[in-house]
Amino acid sequence: FLMERKTRVKVNRKEVMLAKLKKSCSCTPKKLRNFVMDFFPVLRWLPKYQCKEYIWGDVMSGLVIGIILVPQAIAYSLLAGLKPIYSLYTSFFANIIYFLMGTSRHVSVGIFSLISLMVGQVVDRELLLAGFDLNDDVPPALGDGSLLNDSQSNTTAFNLTIAGINAECGKECYAIGIATALTFVAGVYQVLMGIFRLGFVSMYLSESVLDGFATGASLTILTAQVKYLIGIKIPRSQGHGMLVITWINIFRNISQANLCDVITSAICIVVLVTAKELGDRYKHKLKFPLPTELIVIVVATLVSHYGKLNEVYASSVSGAIPTGFIPPKVPHFNLMLRVAVDALPLAIVSFVFTVSLSEMCAKKYAYTIRANQEMFAVGFCNIIPSFFHCFATSAALAKTLVKTSTGCQTQVSGVISAMVVLLVLLFLAPLFYSLQKCVLACIIIVSLRGALRKFRDVPARYYVNKVDTVIWVVTMSASALISTEVGLLVGIVFSMLCIIVRTQRPRTALLGQIQDTSFYEDDLEYENLSSVPKVKIFRFEAPLYYANRNYFLKSLYRLTNLDPNLEAARRKKYEKKEKQHLKKGDHTTANGLGIGETTSQLVPKKIDFQALVVDCSSISFLDTTGVNTLKEILKDYKDLNISVLLACCNPSVIDSLKRGGYFGKDLGSMQEMLFYSIHNAVQFAKDQE
Numbered sequence: 001f002l003m004e005r006k007t008r009v010k011v012n013r014k015e016v017m018l019a020k021l022k023k024s025c026s027c028t029p030k031k032l033r034n035f036v037m038d039f040f041p042v043l044r045w046l047p048k049y050q051c052k053e054y055i056w057g058d059v060m061s062g063l064v065i066g067i068i069l070v071p072q073a074i075a076y077s078l079l080a081g082l083k084p085i086y087s088l089y090t091s092f093f094a095n096i097i098y099f100l101m102g103t104s105r106h107v108s109v110g111i112f113s114l115i116s117l118m119v120g121q122v123v124d125r126e127l128l129l130a131g132f133d134l135n136d137d138v139p140p141a142l143g144d145g146s147l148l149n150d151s152q153s154n155t156t157a158f159n160l161t162i163a164g165i166n167a168e169c170g171k172e173c174y175a176i177g178i179a180t181a182l183t184f185v186a187g188v189y190q191v192l193m194g195i196f197r198l199g200f201v202s203m204y205l206s207e208s209v210l211d212g213f214a215t216g217a218s219l220t221i222l223t224a225q226v227k228y229l230i231g232i233k234i235p236r237s238q239g240h241g242m243l244v245i246t247w248i249n250i251f252r253n254i255s256q257a258n259l260c261d262v263i264t265s266a267i268c269i270v271v272l273v274t275a276k277e278l279g280d281r282y283k284h285k286l287k288f289p290l291p292t293e294l295i296v297i298v299v300a301t302l303v304s305h306y307g308k309l310n311e312v313y314a315s316s317v318s319g320a321i322p323t324g325f326i327p328p329k330v331p332h333f334n335l336m337l338r339v340a341v342d343a344l345p346l347a348i349v350s351f352v353f354t355v356s357l358s359e360m361c362a363k364k365y366a367y368t369i370r371a372n373q374e375m376f377a378v379g380f381c382n383i384i385p386s387f388f389h390c391f392a393t394s395a396a397l398a399k400t401l402v403k404t405s406t407g408c409q410t411q412v413s414g415v416i417s418a419m420v421v422l423l424v425l426l427f428l429a430p431l432f433y434s435l436q437k438c439v440l441a442c443i444i445i446v447s448l449r450g451a452l453r454k455f456r457d458v459p460a461r462y463y464v465n466k467v468d469t470v471i472w473v474v475t476m477s478a479s480a481l482i483s484t485e486v487g488l489l490v491g492i493v494f495s496m497l498c499i500i501v502r503t504q505r506p507r508t509a510l511l512g513q514i515q516d517t518s519f520y521e522d523d524l525e526y527e528n529l530s531s532v533p534k535v536k537i538f539r540f541e542a543p544l545y546y547a548n549r550n551y552f553l554k555s556l557y558r559l560t561n562l563d564p565n566l567e568a569a570r571r572k573k574y575e576k577k578e579k580q581h582l583k584k585g586d587h588t589t590a591n592g593l594g595i596g597e598t599t600s601q602l603v604p605k606k607i608d609f610q611a612l613v614v615d616c617s618s619i620s621f622l623d624t625t626g627v628n629t630l631k632e633i634l635k636d637y638k639d640l641n642i643s644v645l646l647a648c649c650n651p652s653v654i655d656s657l658k659r660g661g662y663f664g665k666d667l668g669s670m671q672e673m674l675f676y677s678i679h680n681a682v683q684f685a686k687d688q689e
Helices: 013-025 030-040 042-048 052-078 084-102 115-129 147-153 171-195 197-202 206-232 242-252 259-281 294-306 308-315 333-364 369-385 397-405 413-434 435-446 448-462 466-481 484-504 550-561 564-583 597-602 623-641 651-659 676-687
Strands: 510-513 520-522 534-540 607-616 644-648
Touching: 030 623, 042 084, 042 623, 052 084, 052 115, 052 206, 052 397, 052 413, 052 435, 084 369, 084 413, 115 171, 115 206, 115 333, 115 484, 171 197, 171 369, 171 564, 197 333, 197 369, 197 484, 197 651, 206 242, 206 259, 206 435, 206 448, 206 466, 242 466, 259 308, 259 435, 294 308, 294 413, 294 435, 308 397, 308 676, 333 369, 333 397, 413 520, 448 466, 466 484, 484 597, 484 607, 510 550, 520 676, 534 550, 534 676, 550 623, 607 623, 607 676, 623 644, 623 651, 644 676
Parallel strands: 534 607, 607 644
Antiparallel strands: 510 520, 510 534
């Protein structure tokens, strides 16, 4: 039987688009109010804030995150190739802006190790091109630590006239100029993606690609910190293969290791790892995580200051960190042009991590987020702070998990965290002058535990899905051995190629009937299936399109043990020879058989079926090539008196077949060629015998 399709009402798309455009462009007080409240979600939820129920959890989580933020901000400045003060600025402004614009209640937005690394790689490259020395291990200048005298930290001054700035600028000035330009452009990209609703781009970053990218970048981060751990002075490597080059330089200069830094690093790593492991084991008994990083930094700073480790043992220290805020400054347009390409992967990675973490928290705590608004939020978390000497931000997994575990209820906790950072910015920053860089490197390396533990999951990942494991390995290797940006691109391209290959060579099978039922399954996968006499049932588990057309035909011919084209050609050959012998008056054929015997030979015994049923349940769509392929096998098998029946086609496939003329012009034979189940097609084939 044939089911009647619903008649679709034809819609005038032009009128619909004009109506939507008119509605979008109209401006009423109510619409303006809704727009403002959607753009600043805080206006919706803050008036409904349940102070008695939420305030304790928000204050507690805000204080804990703020305490964690301070040492991480100072440490991640090493990754970004910038002074610690800029990391503190970034942490402060990101929390305030996301509080106003974010839709997630629990995400912690701020500095993130992967983003800091990507920023640092661009900064280092541009510093090299500008003629600066990347060696940041020179002794810090004493004094008031004013950022206006940053040229003391590097004797090379660069005339930025070629970059569109008519002023002399030192290394630090140029570095933060590059970082803010990069951050501004990345934010603009994110806002534009939000305006044009391009959030779907994140769908192409699978879990395997993201995990591989994070693990590969973590190896790069770890490698970049080793020189601080052991106190050697080697040039900061740039370009492709940075990981390998850095390790070569490390082993060449291992004899110059600073014993003081090595001992300090060993002690700090043991303390941090032990505290983290104990925290993970007894987290259900702890109301909030131990502020281990802050304790280590305070103790290490005191030991370094009173032990005079910098003066006596030449241990590298953080140097002067000024207090207060620098006057805002517009990022330089000409620098934006230099980093416009680098900002694109930065924008995508920042957005993807933020949205994925937001969705994870929303699902866990039963509320919804708006992905498009998240894109606007993270975009403005980059655009606005770039005027205040900040670099790119993103949501961070570790801090988000801490935030949820300490009772966070809303983004009020982000404001509390910002106040803690502000306290350090205004009063406490100079106290970290004597903090050794090796301690900061230890904090960074220990924070990578989660990403590096992904190596332990490889066997389990391989058991679940081999293709995803290969994608993870390829992305991780490219991110570590080539560069993070190239690794991300390689991962995306390779994962898409895997999808294409899997549709090009999908599983195919001949089906057998489950005994005493109307169901059919793969004859090679299941026992006790019975074959249907004189009927072959073929399943193709992928869309049928131009890329897998040949594989479809080869698989069909191989499984049915019949190539209709070869069989037709063989028959024509015999018929031609037969005619030649008849003209000569010879009543025997070329193979010495009589005419009657020849006729039986033209129908080989191997053709043991009279109907071919194609199970289309896994064919999601057909393109023009796919339709033509089905028309081709219909014609070829018909020449051999074998009928082709289609079963389980979805409406999209049926429409494609109709438009392609598969059923003929009047669709009269459609009910004899198309069936809604395999069993119906088999029964029809049996009735035709």
